[in-house]
Each structure stands twice: as C-alpha cells, then as structure tokens.
Amino acid sequence: MTVRLQHRSVRSVALLATAAMVAACGGRSGAQAQGGGAGKDVLALMQTRGLTEADVQAALKTYTPTGKHDEYYTFASGGHGGNVIVIGVPSMRILKYIGVFTPEPWQGFGYGDESGEVLRQGFRGGQEITWADTHHPALSETAGEYDGQFLFINDKCNPRVAVIDLSDFVTKQIVGSELIASEHGATFVTPNTDYVIETSQYPAPLGGVYADVSEFDTKYRGAMIFWKFDRKQGRIVPADSFAIELPPYMQDLADCGKKVSDGWVFCNSINTERAYGGILEGKPPLESGATQNDMDYLHCIPWRKAEAVAKAGKTETIAGMRVIRMQTAIDEGLLAFVPQPKSPHGCDVTPDGTGVVVGGKLDTHTTVYDILKIAEQMEQKQYVGKDPYGVPILDFKKSIFGQCEIGLGPLHTVFDDKGFAYTSVFIETVVAKWSLKDLKVVDKLDTHFNIGHLVAAEGDTVSPDGKYLIAMNKWALDRFAPVGPLLPQNFQLVDISGEKMTLLYDMPLPLGEPHNAQMVKAGKLKPIEVYKPIGMNPYTHAVDPNATIAGKERIERKADGVHVYMTSVRSHFTPDIVRVKEGDRVFLHVTNVEQAKDATHGLAIGGQNVNVSLEPGKHCNIEFVANKAGVFPFYCTEFCSALHLEMAGYLLVEPK
Numbered sequence: 001m002t003v004r005l006q007h008r009s010v011r012s013v014a015l016l017a018t019a020a021m022v023a024a025c026g027g028r029s030g031a032q033a034q035g036g037g038a039g040k041d042v043l044a045l046m047q048t049r050g051l052t053e054a055d056v057q058a059a060l061k062t063y064t065p066t067g068k069h070d071e072y073y074t075f076a077s078g079g080h081g082g083n084v085i086v087i088g089v090p091s092m093r094i095l096k097y098i099g100v101f102t103p104e105p106w107q108g109f110g111y112g113d114e115s116g117e118v119l120r121q122g123f124r125g126g127q128e129i130t131w132a133d134t135h136h137p138a139l140s141e142t143a144g145e146y147d148g149q150f151l152f153i154n155d156k157c158n159p160r161v162a163v164i165d166l167s168d169f170v171t172k173q174i175v176g177s178e179l180i181a182s183e184h185g186a187t188f189v190t191p192n193t194d195y196v197i198e199t200s201q202y203p204a205p206l207g208g209v210y211a212d213v214s215e216f217d218t219k220y221r222g223a224m225i226f227w228k229f230d231r232k233q234g235r236i237v238p239a240d241s242f243a244i245e246l247p248p249y250m251q252d253l254a255d256c257g258k259k260v261s262d263g264w265v266f267c268n269s270i271n272t273e274r275a276y277g278g279i280l281e282g283k284p285p286l287e288s289g290a291t292q293n294d295m296d297y298l299h300c301i302p303w304r305k306a307e308a309v310a311k312a313g314k315t316e317t318i319a320g321m322r323v324i325r326m327q328t329a330i331d332e333g334l335l336a337f338v339p340q341p342k343s344p345h346g347c348d349v350t351p352d353g354t355g356v357v358v359g360g361k362l363d364t365h366t367t368v369y370d371i372l373k374i375a376e377q378m379e380q381k382q383y384v385g386k387d388p389y390g391v392p393i394l395d396f397k398k399s400i401f402g403q404c405e406i407g408l409g410p411l412h413t414v415f416d417d418k419g420f421a422y423t424s425v426f427i428e429t430v431v432a433k434w435s436l437k438d439l440k441v442v443d444k445l446d447t448h449f450n451i452g453h454l455v456a457a458e459g460d461t462v463s464p465d466g467k468y469l470i471a472m473n474k475w476a477l478d479r480f481a482p483v484g485p486l487l488p489q490n491f492q493l494v495d496i497s498g499e500k501m502t503l504l505y506d507m508p509l510p511l512g513e514p515h516n517a518q519m520v521k522a523g524k525l526k527p528i529e530v531y532k533p534i535g536m537n538p539y540t541h542a543v544d545p546n547a548t549i550a551g552k553e554r555i556e557r558k559a560d561g562v563h564v565y566m567t568s569v570r571s572h573f574t575p576d577i578v579r580v581k582e583g584d585r586v587f588l589h590v591t592n593v594e595q596a597k598d599a600t601h602g603l604a605i606g607g608q609n610v611n612v613s614l615e616p617g618k619h620c621n622i623e624f625v626a627n628k629a630g631v632f633p634f635y636c637t638e639f640c641s642a643l644h645l646e647m648a649g650y651l652l653v654e655p656k
C-alpha cells in the first residue's frame with residue numbers, strides 16, 4: 001500500500017523531521033546543514049514505509065535512544081501468568097519480569113533456594129499452587145503519593161497477596177487467608193500503606209468449611225481483609241490484620257479514601273440477587289440470575305473506626321483471622337450501602353478525595369459518589385432501608401455528585417492533573433475523557449480492542465501527572481502478526497498532555513490478561529545495584545549466618561546432611577568438586593563474593609531442579625536430596641566472563 005502525502009503535509013513533515021534532527025544533534029556545528037539532508041531522508045523513509053505525519057510524531061514521542069532511560073515505570077499485572085511485568089514509559093520497553101506466585105527460572109525464583117519458601121507461603125491447605133490470576137498491583141504510598149518502596153499484588157483465584165520490595169525488585173512475602181475462597185478487590189492501600197485491602201469475590205462459607213450452595217443466603221459470606229503492613233520490616237503482619245464479614249454479594253473492586261476522605265474504603269458489588277447458578281438443576285445461569293436488579297450496592301466502610309473496633313477485641317477468630325462479624329459491623333456503624341446502577345464495575349476515588357467514581361458494565365453512565373455526603377448521612381443514621389442482613393442503605397440521589405453520560409459499559413477511571421477523568425468503556429471500546437467539574441465528555445479515543453483497565457501517570461494518587469495513559473486491551477485481534485488462536489493482549493500508549501488524546505504506540509503483551517497496572521515517576525525508585533555487604537540474604541535483609549567468606553570455603557558432614565560452603569567469583573565456584581553419598585541431604589550455602597555491578601552468576605545443577613541466580617553480593621541457601629547416584633555437572637548460567645563456559649564443577653553422588 002502506498003500512502004500519498006499532501007504537499008502541505010509533506011512540507012510540514014520535512015520541517016518536523018528537520019527540527020527533530022537539529023534537536024538531536026544538540027546544535028553542534030553543521031547540524032543545520034545535516035538536518036536538511038536528514039529531513040529529505042526521513043521523508044523518503046516515510047514514503048517507503050507508508051508512514052503518516054501523525055505516525056512520525058508518535059514515533060518521536062516514544063523513541064528512546066540508546067543509553068537514555070524512560071521517564072516512568074509501569075508495573076503491570078501478568079494476569080494469569082501470575083507475575084509482574086515492568087515496562088518503561090514512553091518507550092514501552094519491557095525491563096523485567098518479576099516472579100511472584102509462579103516460579104521464574106531466569107531469576108532462579110522457586111528452584112532450590114529460599115525463594116521456594118516464599119512460593120510455599122502461598123500454598124493453601126497443603127495444596128501446592130504455582131500459578132495465580134494476578135489483577136491489581138498497588139504501589140506503596142506515603143500521604144497518598146507513590147513512595148517507590150513496595151509493590152503489592154493479588155491472586156484472584158487463590159486469595160493471596162504478595163509483597164515485592166522495589167529496592168531489588170524481588171517478591172519477599174506471600175500471605176493468604178483461608179477465611180475467603182476467592183477475591184478480587186485487591187490490592188488497594190490506605191494512603192500511608194498502613195493496610196493492604198483484600199476483598200472476597202465469590203461468596204463461600206468463611207474459613208473454608210463446607211455448606212451446600214442451597215444454604216447460600218445463610219451460610220455463604222464475603223469479607224474484606226485489612227492486611228497490616230509493617231513498612232520497616234517490609235512485611236505484612238498477619239497477626240495484626242483483621243477482616244470484616246460482609247453479605248454474600250460479589251464484592252468487586254475497592255479503593256481507599258484520601259485527603260478529606262482518609263479513613264474510608266469503598267467497594268462496589270455485583271450479584272446482590274445472590275444468584276448461584278444451577279443450570280442442570282432447573283435454575284437460570286448465574287449471569288442472568290445476577291443481573292435482575294437495576295441497582296447493586298456500593299459498600300462504604302470507615303476503616304479507622306473498624307481498626308479501633310478490632311483493637312477493642314470485638315472480633316471472632318476464623319481460620320486464624322480476627323473477624324468483625326457482620327452484626328458487630330452494623331451495630332458499630334462500620335458498614336452502609338449506597339445503590340449503584342446496573343452491574344457496577346470500577347471504584348476509583350478522585351485525587352482530591354471527595355468523590356468515588358463507579359462505572360457499570362450494563363450502564364451508560366459513570367456515577368460520582370460524594371464521600372462527604374455519605375459520611376454525613378452515616379453519621380446521622382439517615383437511612384432509607386436495610387438489606388436482608390440488616391445493613392443500612394443510604395438514598396442514592398442524596399449520596400451522589402452526579403452522573404456522566406459516557407457510553408456503553410464504563411469500567412475503570414483514572415485521573416490527570418487538569419481535572420479530567422479517563423474511563424475505559426468496554427462495549428464501546430474507547431477511552432472517554434470527561435470533566436470532573438461538569439461531568440461532560442470532552443473526547444473519546446478508539447482502542448484496539450476490548451479495553452479493560454487503563455493506567456495514567458500517577459493517575460490514582462493525590463497528584464496525578466497527566467502526560468501518559470495506557471489502555472490495557474484484551475486481545476489484539478489484528479494489530480500484530482498472527483501467532484495462532486491465542487491472541488496477545490495490546491497495551492496502547494496514549495498521549496494525554498493535550499486537549500485531544502493521541503495514540504502513540506501499540507505494545508503486544510504475550511502473557512495473561514493483565515488487568516491493572518501502576519505508573520510511577522522513575523526517579524521515585526532507588527533500586528540497589530549490588531547486595532551489600534557481601535553475603536546478604538535478600539529474604540532476611542541481613543548477612544546470612546551461613547554466608548561463605550572467600551578463603552573459608554569448605555565441605556562439612558553434619559547430622560542433618562552435607563553442608564557445602566561455596567563462593568562464586570569470575571570464573572569459578574569453590575569448591576568445584578562436591579562428593580556426597582546417595583541419599584544424602586545436601587545444603588549448598590553459596591555466596592557470590594563479587595561487588596561489581598554486572599558480576600552476576602547463576603548456579604544450575606543437572607538432574608536436581610536446582611537453578612539459582614547469584615547477583616553480586618547475594619547469598620543463597622540451597623537444599624536438596626541427592627537421591628540418585630551418578631555424576632551431575634553444575635555450571636554458571638550467566639555469560640559472566642570470557643571463561644564463563646569453564647565456570648563449572650561436579651556433584652559426585654557415590655552409590656550406597
């Protein structure tokens with residue numbers, strides 16, 4: 001296909017290209033003259049490749065020359081890939097995959113050392129689980145601003161929450177409670193990251209016990225868990241965490257109040273009909289049972305009050321979790337509902353903290369709830385009714401700012417620095433930009449194709465940046481070269497700095513449906529370059545008691561097995577011959593004694609499913625049973641030096 005450019009357009013492109021070349025040359029002598037020639041080359045290139053002026057502008061806005069870093073990090077959930085993907089913006093270059101709930105071979109995550117312990121923390125009821133359906137990553141916040149220290153992410157399928165330390169981009173902890181059987185409204189943090197919120201989705205009897213689904217109304221329940229976060233330790237403290245029991249609706253998404261609404265948390269819900277399917281038992285399918293009501297309920301919870309109630313001991317312990325029972329929550333004024341139109345989705349608090357925006361999958365509006373009005377009515381107990389469980393209901397009209405007529409199927413909303421909101425509209429497949437002041441749509445941008453979440457630069461904090469937005473679309477259909485029936489997802493980078501949104505870049509994401517992401521200023525993160533001092537264990541944040549000092553390498557036979565104290569340095573392991581007997585338990589205490597930034601080694605042992613990553617200064621403890629006699633070469637997996645292939649040794653397992 002040839003693209004014919006209008007004369008005027010050709011000239012302006014030439015000018016644009018020239019300007020870009022001149023700028024790129026940094027005004028060095030001769031740049032002007034070179035620029036003219038380059039402009040002509042650029043034009044020829046455009047014509048050969050069939051690029052428009054808009055294409056070139058988009059390219060210039062995203063292209064990041066070698067050696068230049070991106071302005072933002074985006075942390076995207078890997079969906080049912082169970083991991084986190086780190087992406088640079090505006091280049092949309094993938095910077096890292098972080099293994100979270102799923103083993104990640106490149107990082108040696110889950111292949112023999114303590115990282116396996118982290119994965120094991122996430123097993124449920126003795127069941128080994130090595131995948132997850134990650135949905136909503138949340139960056140830690142201080143006073144409602146991202147502080148660049150931690151990232152949390154949830155698993156919808158096996159209700160769990162993971163803690164990732166952004167000093168080394170490593171998953172440090174997984175917590176889960178058998179109080180609930182699935183979740184969705186996670187992870188969302190309070191403005192100072194006191195708590196990480198996790199809310200159930202599909203109701204089930206609390207605590208993992210059995211009750212037939214016919215007892216749905218009486219025995220099935222939902223719950224919101226408040227995981228206490230200890231920032232100093234960088235860990236969630238389950239013993240200090242608590243939950244609130246909720247009616248058996250499908251609690252969906254949550255968000256915490258901020259500024260004027262600090263101390264509140266909101267959660268939308270679906271299926272207040274309490275349908276539970278039963279197609280072969282003569283009942284309507286779940287989806288039609290769950291869409292009978294015109295209104296579901298926004299859950300409004302003053303969490304600071306709830307925290308005080310939990311501290312006062314008005315809880316019952318279920319599956320090891322302190323639970324504020326539903327009746328206590330009602331009696332203490334911890335829970336009220338406001339009606340929400342038609343299969344609501346999304347729950348996003350505005351940057352100033354006065355409103356919470358909710359979409360509706362079968363609605364054409366976004367509704368902006370007025371948090372202060374809600375708080376006031378709850379304070380004065382101005383209720384218009386009760387749900388079947390006695391939870392008070394507020395008047396819809398008296399609880400909202402208003403509604404924005406937006407298009408069919410609004411989902412999620414993020415914000416910019418100029419008072420605009422951006423909502424993903426699923427059925428219409430657009431991003432709708434609308435004014436928070438007068439609730440009017442000012443622009444729409446087509447996405448390719450089914451948009452789910454969207455993320456804007458610092459777009460869910462108290463001070464969004466504007467600039468960039470990524471539409472996270474499910475299934476790319478025709479945007480990329482075909483790769484078989486399972487389609488990649490499509491992240492579309494959008495420039496939101498001007499009045500009109502402009503599409504800049506399509507990035508295929510060959511992983512699970514990614515749901516949500518967070519976009520943070522790159523400068524806020526201060527990752528370490530090497531582990532210091534030598535012998536640091538990333539999982540204890542301390543020099544490991546078994547750290548091996550260069551020159552003190554040794555092999556010791558102890559009561560529990562053979563302990564090998566090993567070091568790695570370019571280009572050898574010491575010791576490089578390890579002799580054990582068939583059936584021995586083997587402990588490898590390996591320290592990478594290097595401190596140069598790129599001196600990473602890996603240690604892989606044939607036949608043992610052992611593969612660890614040894615970043616400079618890192619120590620790890622590997623444990624396995626040598627249950628098969630034979631000769632097992634081990635070697636370094638990182639091309640660390642010219643003699644990397646020679647960085648190897650033998651594990652000799654002598655027959656009994």
Ligand code: CUK
Pocket residue numbers: 135136184253345346411412451452453515516
């Ligand atoms: S849900 Cu995925 S598009 Cu899990 Cu946040 Cu709305």
Ligand code: CUA
Pocket residue numbers: 570571600601602636637638639640641644645647
């Ligand atoms: Cu060390 Cu290759």
